[in-house]
Amino acid sequence: MAEIQLRDLWKYYDDVAAVRGINLDIEHNEFIALVGPSGCGKTTTLRMIAGLEDITAGDISVGDRIVNEVAPKDRDIAMVFQNYALYPHMSVFQNMSFGLKLRKTAKEEIERRVNLAAEILNIEELLERRPKQLSGGQRQRVAMGRAIVRDPQVFLFDEPLSNLDAKLRVQMRTEIKKIHQRVKTTVVYVTHDQVEAMTLADRIVVMNEGVIEQVGSPEEMYDAPETLFVAAFIGSPSMNFIPCRVEANNGGLSVRLSDDLTFPVPGDRNDRYGSCVGKEMLFGIRPEHITDKRPHTDPTHHDFTSDVIVLEPMGIDTMVFINIGETEITTRSRPRAVSQVGETMDFTIDMAHMHLIDPETEKVL
Amino acid sequence: MSSDTTTLTGSTGREVGVNKVPIWRRRKAAANYIALLPYVFFALFPFYIMGITSIKTDEEINNLGQSPFWATGIATEHYVYLANNTSFFNHWFVNTLIVTVAVTIISVSIGTLAAYALARLRFRGVEVFGVAVFITYLIPQTLLFIPLIDVINTIDEVVPIRDTYWSLILTYPTFLIPFVTWLLMGYFKTIPVEVEECAYLDGCSRLGALIRVVLPMAIPGIMCAILFSITLSWNELLYSLVFIQNETAKTISVGVITELIRGDIYYWGSLMAACFIGALPIIMIYGFFMDYFTSGLTAGAIK
CATH class of the missing domain: 1.10.3720.10 (MetI-like)
Structure with a gap:
């Protein structure tokens, strides 16, 4: 049980920087998700915490000691790998007890811990089997069980669910959450799936090209992204971005999205956006904030009409694709309120959830 | 695997014996083994000739009128020679x-x-x-x-x-x-x-x-x-x-x-x-x- 600190951490592979000076504090018993596209440095960061990769520069501390030079075996860390990495020549019981045996734990204690973990994971009847006799989901459980029995200071997960089929993935996601609630410990969880990160983590770390873009709770990431990258990465379907111009009109501000479409900016943001008047900016809004037309009294809600280009029924909602200016955007409507493709439809936009992004710095204002 | 035959009713309604090997599969296996026979013969023939020659007497080996492929009796003289006269x-x-x-x-x-x-x-x-x-x-x-x-x-x-x-x-x-x-x-x-x-x-x-x-x-x-x-x-x-x-x-x-x-x-x-x-x-x-x-x-x- 420990906190982890990454201080100005760098990793070079030959001349290529995989991780570029990141700083991160992970609290005791916190569930942190490192998320980002392939090659963003998240797995490298995880492997450096585990001790499987050398650190080019910077410090990693676990608990209150710097572990840069500590061998993986002495870091008291357990890791669940994407491909499970079970020992094929050992039974499930032997797989789970291997780490304890190496630490010369008493036999009764090993049995107690393995049985407890097996009970938590619902794999009691599999203990005598070999890995090749198990299904993907069962192997995944064994891999987690192997980590749980060790009762380590830190749990590392390296995309543990990406080898499972969609249904099992959702199921195991819930399992992991339950297990963390039961076995409280610090968890660092790497995934490229932002839904996994959102549902599991206490805090999310979005990485891109070796740097941390933003750290925050799932709600913060979703409602208040700080950069264009985070705004685009978090959320599915992702946020719409429309080139716009900020204009001043009788005391307030408005954004012009196309020749015939402009919406007033909520009054409380006038100061924030005041410096952007006359500039070309990016207007960001999530699909669920442009809906079929609904009665409203809120001053931030505005109506407009547009032609329907494509419909994507999702069951609970239907995604309606429309054009604003030359940009195709996604909106989200109730299925029964949707027009046919090619027809016009009335929409309501909630400007309270708009974001304004400077295209040069790619920062959200 | 238990030996009792379980039956499943397939989508066609036809009963299929699970433990019963289908006839086409048996035929295929038989064909495979038959095809292997020439290779087995080819690989083991030198070994056979060595074995059969080693249990013949010298007279039998040198008798050109007799087929070299089989022996008329079992003679141990060569093995005895190996043991007594060589290292x-x-x-x-x-x-x-x-x-x-x-x-x-x-x-x-x-x-x-x-x-x-x-x-x-x-x-x-x-x-x-x-x-x-x-x-x-x-x-x-x-x-x-x-x-x-x-x-x-x-x-x-x-x-x-x-x-x-x-x-x-x-x-x-x-x-x-x-x-x-x-x-x-x-x-x-x-x-x-x-x-x-x-x-x-x-x-x-x-x-x-x-x-x-x-x-x-x-x-x-x-x-x-x-x-x-x-x-x-x-x-x-x-x-x-x-x-x-x-x-x-x-x-x-x-x-x-x-x-x-x-x-x-x-x-x-x-x-x-x-x-x-x-x-x-x-x-x-x-x-x-x-x-x-x-x-x-x-x-x-x-x-």
């Missing part, structure tokens, strides 16, 4: 066994460590080194035995190894270690590195992970290396022919051709008997360990 059993066989076991242990242990290092460690020049090992293996023995004589002579000045099986124990690894290294290097690369990393996190040192996790997973590969190593040293001819003149220090392969062929006289009966016995251990080893080759122990380690 086959008390020296050649023992020497071959000692050399083979020692050389296999040396080559496989060194080759395993070398292969692991070349497959896993990322040191400067690791790839060049790997290729260099392979090239070493490509240099023909016929080129190497001349300088090796010099090596043996030099060592002999300090420790007497010339004309003993020690010279073979020392020289066989020169071609076996590169071979084993190259073979196992490929095998180690197929073992997922994550399993090893998991062992580190579980508390193993590198050597610990090698012994407890990597080697057990590499058993089919190592068995394969052992098997090849045994076969190659058992059958080796050139070095033992060159390095050993003393009759009691000879191995089977040299003893047979130097003591059982005198000028242009071939002692066919005892020659065949010696070859037959000499080939037996290799055949038995292959028979026993073939399954190890193909067991595919890594199944299930990763998805």
